[in-house]
Amino acid sequence: MTCSLDNIPDQLIYDLTARVTDDMTAQAVGNPTPVPVLATPVLLGLCEKAAAEALLPFLDDQCLIVGVNVSLTHHSPTPVGSTVTIHVTLAARDGNKFTWDITGHDDFGDIVEVRLTSAVISQKALERRLQATMHS
Structure with a gap:
């Protein structure tokens, strides 16, 4: 099965908001810093989640969104309790690959700039690739 991408608009914008909690520091x-701030890997996860949520309404249940490439600049720390807003804009599309321009801010200002490329693939394609990887 291949994923139909025909109904995905050329322009997509989406916002995701999250409150920073202790489990996001x-x-x-695993970083030994004693200062309770939002972890960069968690921030990246929020960016990936926002891009995925922008696409999900246009995909059927057997389609998955996987990360392909990322460039991230984390500008400033965000303390626990702050609200983070991630803004994603579809910048380019090439077949099943989608490139996103992403910005984020917290209660105090801008915190992140990201260029993310994700791909839409079928669940069966990912399972086949996983099996091939495990048996190579």
């Missing part, structure tokens, strides 16, 4: 993901 640098220390919670």
